[in-house]
Amino acid sequence: MGEDRRLDVLRAIVEDYVATREPVGSRALTERHHLGVSPATIRNDMAALEEAGLIVAPHTSAGRVPTDKGYRTFVDHLSQVRALSAAERRAISTLLAQAVDLDDVVDRAVRLIAQLTHQVAVVQYPSLRRSALRHVELVSVGERRLLVVIITATGRVEQRTLDLAEDVDDAAVARLRLRLNAAAVGLRLSDLDRVRQQLVEQVSAGTGTAPTGAGDTDLVRTVLDAIAETLAQESEERVVVAGTANLARSADFARSISPVLEALEEQVVLLRLLTEMAEDEAAVAVRIGRENRYEPLVETSIVSSGYGDGAAVARIGAVGPLRQDYPGTIAAVRAVARYLTRILAG
Amino acid sequence: MGEDRRLDVLRAIVEDYVATREPVGSRALTERHHLGVSPATIRNDMAALEEAGLIVAPHTSAGRVPTDKGYRTFVDHLSQVRALSAAERRAISTLLAQAVDLDDVVDRAVRLIAQLTHQVAVVQYPSLRRSALRHVELVSVGERRLLVVIITATGRVEQRTLDLAEDVDDAAVARLRLRLNAAAVGLRLSDLDRVRQQLVEQVSAGTGTAPTGAGDTDLVRTVLDAIAETLAQESEERVVVAGTANLARSADFARSISPVLEALEEQVVLLRLLTEMAEDEAAVAVRIGRENRYEPLVETSIVSSGYGDGAAVARIGAVGPLRQDYPGTIAAVRAVARYLTRILAG
């Protein structure tokens, strides 16, 4: 029984189709790959593969093309992970190492992925919720408005403007800043919720020296609420995208690429898709075609990996056509994720 | 002499071609526009217009199509500015008014422009150099690293990490923060360069109370240098883009749209293009086709306007195909610029 050979045939079909964009026929297969059998035999195997839903013929007298399911088995069972070349790895590490701050790291990473994979690259900023608080800055802007700036251990800065119920003088703000920082620095933002009430009391009571104003408790609560709320809305989790031009070049999209472009501009959607892929944070996950439950992306595949250590975890990914070099993409995404983890830890 | 009519003909050609994407012929013109003359006469005018380089015929027996120069005269002399509908204006003002912070304003504005013009929208953040300093925050991160956060009057936040020559204790940082803010708040960032030396002395000397550490002068200089440098590199001026999907829909690009997409991802290029268009800050400027000296964009037109008052000036714009509804785009861009100015001032 040719169970094994059948999978060989599938692999050959995927590889050839990815390379040539032409539906691949039985004869071409026997010529380009030395499976030791005749075209007729291949045809039988192909019939079986089609039966199993792994390949289809676009029309009666054409070769076969992999289905989503076909790519899926290819990715799961057939592709051997290809290591990046030494040059590529060097390029990654030096490029990332040159970054001057977090924004720069993310920017470089996203461009790198786009260039390595020839696809659209997506990088999520290190998640706020899980990173530790480094500093909270309060600045009063205007009469009853307070600008809250949150600085995390990873160097990420988030801001938010608050409208207050009543006037607050600068002294009160300064006092609050001191206590807030004393009490909350070092906490994971995701822990904030749990210890919030406790914090309110602790901060309002003060450390003893300065006189406590009347509305301080309210103010503290308001500020902490704001911080929590900022973190709660996922929309604050930023995603950056690069390499959209690669989409236009691929010419693999039946309809237009504009639905895909639209999807890529929707941070919220991207975030949801990425986080849904986070079954195993460390490993590379792949979503192929209709496996993406999101209509505009059913003609794309997403290859994604988590990065970062415990303190700051997020995801990166590559969005590209169904017909793509999966082993190559996976290798590139994984490599960048690893270097990224290393850089952020250092 | 039909000098006037000739321009009427040009206007008619532009309008029809924009509406239909078909090269327009003499007969069609007389039918759709009531110029009171026969097709033969129109043909003579067309010959003259072609002679003048305002229109061309794609091939011998086809209608005419406007050239860059044709669009240019249309924009300069022939298009009457169309006011937006009341509904549109209401949409703009309410949408922008709901924004919660600067990021949100910019985000809403860019989406708005994309939606109104059906083109790619571009919004430059209110320029750092010209906005006043609201607050400088210093946070030491790690041993000899200092995070400098700059907050402007418009609510914009910029950050930068410094590597220091020697250790600095928290007390020194706190002291510096106090003095720096006392001395520099309210200054235009663009003025910083001029008064820098003066500031260094002023801040180092302190206001009298706290004892001054040995390395303080150096530290002050380093920090001010960093601030100045951050501002100097234009790359820190951010540009956001939206509506790239509109490009893919337009189907007006001879080659591929990928060069255009690439260009749109290059912040530096976009910034240069935008600032080059700032002859008259308030008015709407238009660059048509080859007027953009940047090769990837020679098949596009850019409609752009400044916004903001003296304190915070920047530009917005729309990038689209040559064949577009210029009056509509101009109206939309101008309207959004005005509302934006109002919002930021209020």
Added chain:
DNA sequence: AGGTAGCACTCGCCCACACCGAGTGCCAAT
């Protein structure tokens, strides 16, 4: 002089048609 009518001419577009060849499924033979 400017506008008009008529006319011959050009050419891109569309359609019908035929042909070629890659590829298939099936069957009989090994």
Added chain:
DNA sequence: ATTGGCACTCGGTGTGGGCGAGTGCTACCT
């Protein structure tokens, strides 16, 4: 289980003719 043979399908390509929109030119009109 594999293979060679064979009839059949059908998309892609090339050819040729007809159509029609559009033009430039010339002669004519006001």
